[in-house]
Amino acid sequence: MAGKELDVLDEHGKDLSMDTGDFYDDGHTDDPIRSGMIVAQSVLPELSERTLSRLETAKTPQEAATVASKAIAKACRKERKRILDEAHAEARRQSKRRKRRRGDDPKANDLLPRSTGPFVRLRGILSFGGAGLVDVPAHSTSTYRAGVLTPWLASGLTMFEGPLIGRETASGTPFRFDAWSPVRAGVTTSVNGMVVGMMGSGKSMFLKTLAIREISYGRHIIIMSDPKGEWVSVADAVGGQSVQVGHGNYLNPLDVGSRPSDLDDEHWLMDCRSRRSVALSGLVSSLREGVMPTSAEQSLLDAASEDMCSGLMNPTVTALVEALDGEWGRTRDVRGLNPTSRDQCCRSLILTLDKLVHGFLQGAFECESTIGIDPSSPMIVFDTSGIDGNDTVRRSVYTAALSALIDSILTAKDGLYRIIIAEEGWEVLSNPMLVDAWDKRMRMTGDWACSNWMLLHELADLEKFGDANSAQRKKVDGILTLSETKVIYRQSPSSLEYLAQLLPDLTDDEKYAIPRLERGVGLFRVGDKVRTLVHPIVSKTAYPVLNTDSGRFG
Structure with missing residues (x-):
């Protein structure tokens, strides 16, 4: 570095290279x-x-x-x-x-x-x-130990390829990042990410900055659920599409989308059966507040999915409820089910799914789609702001249905690279079927050309998914582990224990700094080689669109 003059400025243009009172x-x-x-x-x-x-x-x-x-x-x-x-x-x-x-x-x-x-x-x-x-x-010291002694300054390889996201707060150098750049650099083997932080710490601002910069880099963005409606203005600004379901605006979660060009008839039929079966299981689990279908009920749902793909049944929830309550439910031969158990399964599924057809959840997902989704749109936002935040069942159903629709877009394999953002990650993690679906999506990133990002709040909330040895908790921990890029914003001291379990190599300096991070500053942990503090840079034009904290400070 001999002969290289260094000028370090903070976000206000103040010079940080030397104390102004010295010389x-x-x-x-x-x-x-x-x-x-x-x-x-x-x-x-x-x-x-x-x-x-x-x-x-x-x-x-x-x-x-x-x-x-x-x-x-x-x-x-x-x-x-x-x-x-x-x-x-x-x-x-x-x-x-x-x-x-x-x-x-x-x-x-x-x-x-x-x-x-x-x-x-x-x-x-x-x-x-x-x-x-x-x-x-x-x-x-040695270069090997320098990153341990000063993890913010000597973090390793941080010059990723990609659009400008912000600046490294310790050195003031530009920080560039693309969801696929850590894999290209050999730092990670996964393109998936996780953002965690307390309310008001700046995590949403970072995700929006990442999204609009990735669009300029040729990526396409899908917001799985927008409970506050704050992504709608972002989609409008970049020429994207916002979709609001309900009140007669239908999206059919059993729609499998376009057939990929590399699949023959047999494999396409198997793929359709699997996706419709998973979608129906997710809906049932959501309607029952996380209770999975029984093995007998799942066998009946699998049979219905098979008949939908073969053309014997219309692929809608309304058609399925009518079939369960009609001749199909009384005569359909399902291996392992006798007539008595089959009738019991039909009645229990009718009581569950009829909430979408004639109950308080009707008008959104029970019919053929009336809303057209443009897969080539730079940003697709599924606006769920019209749902009462306390209506956990409705929100869970919407999340399950929209998850199935996103999978239909991804499996079309149209050559576009997409970033999927779950704005409310806890809604995904609370449903065992959605956990399985998200886990599959994370493992299919190479085939489906997608990068999956989940936003979470306090890591201490992991307790709600059971103790560390429960099956559900192990699945949740597996999802967090597969997210090799972790952006950590301010956490409460009570969450540090869970963070240390998630990151066994968390240093004492990081444990001290994370509860004290300034608003807007996040710790980037990319694989086991890169750790640096980053503050997103937003232009004056974009800031009013991305900022949603104006009402937070009174």
Whole structure:
């Protein structure tokens, strides 16, 4: 880095490169030092024949390490002395040049050069060994350990390819990121991400910034559920599509979409049966507030899915309820079910699914679709802001139905790369069927060309999904583990225990900093190599569209 001048500014344009009260130019008491140089010494010790022989004859690894450490320490002392000698020689040369220019100026022998320009430039050398012209505490470390000692500054590879997201708060350098860039860089094997943070910590602003920048990078965005309606204005601004279901605006969750060109008739039929069966199971589980269909009921739903794909039954929830209550339910032969158990399953499924047809949930998902979705739209937002936040059953049903519709878009394999954002991740994790569907989507990212991002609040809320040894909790933990890119905003101290379980290599510095993160600053943990603090950068034009906190502060 020799010869490279560093200027560090914060988000308000304030200079952070040097304390403004340290040095000033003559006659310019308001001008601080603005830049300087950093030289990192590179040490490769020369091992003598004696040292090499001692290494070869060492009886234990500890003895060999001691010999090597002494050789490295000697090389470091030699390198520090060389840098110090060069620094003093350069200072003497500069002093002589200034004396010739200025005459017998009593200040000409100062080690600090002075400038007549508006800003003073410190041209000294700050060596890692502490032997420079500026008093820096002496400390020696290796590049391998530097990231542990200062995880924000020495985080590893952070120069990902992709659009500009923000700046690294410690260094002020631009931070670029694309959902697929960690895989291209060899840092992760997964393109999935997770954003976690307390309310008002800045996680939604980051996701919106990521979304609009990814659109400019050629990606397409799908917002799985928008409970506050705050993504609608974003979709309008980028020429996207917002979809609101209900009150006669129908979306059919059993619609399988377009057939991929690489599937033959047999595989397409199997795929349709599987997706319709999963969609029906998700609806039943949502209507029963997380209770899964029994094995007998699932067998009946599988049979219905098969007949829908073969054309014997219209693929809608209304047609299924009518079939269960009619001749089909009394005569359909299902392996493993006798007439009595089949009749019992039909009655229980009718009582459950009829809520969508004739009950309080009608008017949204029971008929053929009346809303057209444009898969090529840069952003598709499923607006669920019209649902009462306390109506957990309705919200869960909507999430399950929209999840099935998103899968139909992804499985079309139209060549577009999409980022799926679950704005309310807890709604997905609370339904076992949706957990399975999300897990499958995360594992199919390569085939379906999608990156899945889940937004969560307090990690301490994981307790609601059972203890750590329960089957549901293990599935949830698996989803969080598969999200190799984790963006962590401020968390309460009670959530640090769960965060430490999720990230076993969480350092003490990170545990201390996370509950104290400033609003808008998030810790990027990408794989096990990259950890850096990032603050999104938003233009004045975009800020009013992305910001939804105006009512939060009264």
